[in-house]
Amino acid sequence: MKRILIILQKEFIQIFRNKTILPIIFVLPIVQLLILANAATQEMKSIRLAIVDSDHSPESRSLINAFSHSKFYTHIPVEGGVNVSIEQIDFGKADAVILIPKGFGEYLIEGTPVNVQLMLNAINITSAALTHSYTSGIIQNFASSIGMETINVTSSKPSIRHWYNPELNYKLYMVPGILVVLVTIVGMFLTAINIVREKELGTIEQVNVTPIKPYQFIVGKLVPFWIIALIELSFGLIIAKIVFNLTIVGSIPLLFGFAALYLIVALGLGLILSTSASNQQQVMFMVFFFMIVFLMLSGLFTPTESMPQWAVLFNKINPLYYFMKVNRMLILKGSEFSNLWDSFVAISIIALLTIFVAIKRYHKSV
Template identity: 45%
Template sequence: MRTLLFLLQKEFRQIFRDKAILRMIFVMPILQLVVLPWAADYEMKNIRLSIVDHDNSPYSQELVHKITASGYFLLNTYTQSFADAMHEVEEDRADLILEIPPRFERTLVRENEATLFMALNAINGVKANLGGAYLRTIIQDYNREVRLNWVQLPRFNPETRIEIVPSNWFNPFMNYQYFMVPGILVILVTLVGSFLTALNIVREKEVGTMEQINVTPIKKHHFILGKLIPFWILGLVVLTVGFFLSWVVYGIVPVGSFVTIYVFAAIYLLAVLGLGLLISSYADSQQQAMLISFFMMMVFILLSGLYTSIDSMPEWAQLVTLLNPVAYFIDVIRLVVLKGAGLSEIRQQLLTIIGFAVVLNAWAVFSYKKRS
């Protein structure tokens, strides 16, 4: 026990002496948590729109006004030439083209229907899809308004109308920050747990102290615990700092219990610490450890459900996410923060993470013994 305490004291001194590690542990997570949620916005704004109006009627001008007043679109050009509007798209000065045909108002009044043409610059697929969806929704709203104006009371409306009243549960204002900030916090905790652990142990190999430790009477499990426990504690500290910043900057307060989050986080950190130890056992230099960690973190982030729903991924990708511990923690932290889930509701994810912790640490210890 005294040996372990001595190793822990030595590790904490070594960590707090290294200013680069301190920046990576505290400064980097704070900056990322403050900056990234503002950039990772699911809403698309400032979509550059070119309108080709061949009609120039009150109805077409009212439609244009409704589109530009929505706040999603910037009117780039308003012209009567489709070739001019297409040139704006080719020069990357416009994202969408809306063409209003001749006699638009006349056709709409006489035949009760009219056709609009919409061209999308699909180089940026996300912007094209969302911009097109926004534009279609605005046109549909305009269509309903026109029809309501035509119905003069007490005239009977022959069309059956179904009115839908939505209710957003757990995130009533659809604030994307409530959805993104917990997920980004999980990524930061993962970086501290796995990435820095791997670099710290590999550094011992590079400076030659690993061989010196191996010939001392220090037991290997004491050495491993001495390496992992400091980063386990620092991971929980980063999580605490992250929740404090989430409250101060974004006003996010978990609906559920902090106990549920910290119980899961404590076990999750054991799993990612085992992953860091596993990386360090196969890497011979910090550069190798960084490249391996970078590759694995990219896979973990892209297949975690942070930016893209797992249900919308291909079947093979959904199977891969079953082996991604980050996906489980992001799912859990969102359930607790937004829905107020308890330990009983996350027991499946909890048991899975316990399995990850056992397997990764056992593999890491076995590999470390074999290579030492």
């Protein structure tokens, strides 16, 4: 224990003396959150909508008003019929066209089901799907506001409600994911580089010639970066709160509890990689390689459920997948431990394995 404390003391002196690491630790989360969360957004803003009103009734006008009042739409006035409005899509002037049929108002008054047609520019599938869902939502709202359940959007789907992120604010969805990436980068890179640096300088040899036990060395090396990564997470959450007004719905102790377990894996991996590398370039490439694979499959950008079977299986051992999932569930949804315990069990097993391998891989003599 005393030996571990001695290593901690030395590591912290070195970290605080390092002129580059400390600023990076605090600048990184700000830059990453601000740039990535804004750049990676898939949120729809100012959908250019053309409405062809063939009815000119008070009812059709109030439907048009419903769209004019929404901040997501820019209304494009159309003179002429259906063909003119389709041209608007062809020329790239409109993203969506709504056709209100003749007799729309009368049908509504009679209480007869009526169809409204929605045409979408689907070059970008994601934005088309989002536009479809926004637009259907507004039409449904209009219908229920006048006490009708009778307007169908052609090829419409069952009424959709987006829970936990009602406005489909993409930033809120991205921020927990980016925090995962951030904490992983800081933890894994710093650990891996720190140990390889001792190898390069030869200082590790002076340590290996002492009677220190491998577990003491490893714990002493991991704890400082474990603490730094947890501080990094808190710092990131504070920035997310200030900049994006992201509120953690779930339990904060649970969030940090999971992060603490996850970091054992991330840092342990960094350590294992550093035992296989002899210089900093090598270890950087290795860490980068593993990061990209884990990250792409983790569900940061795309839902893991729709990935092929092998990827779903791989994610069972992907630490980033668990942290990504738990982080979003806790921050956005406020899940209870009863819904997360399986992820806790999985990450604990992975953590134990990682530490075991790391200690086994660390040899004092070659």
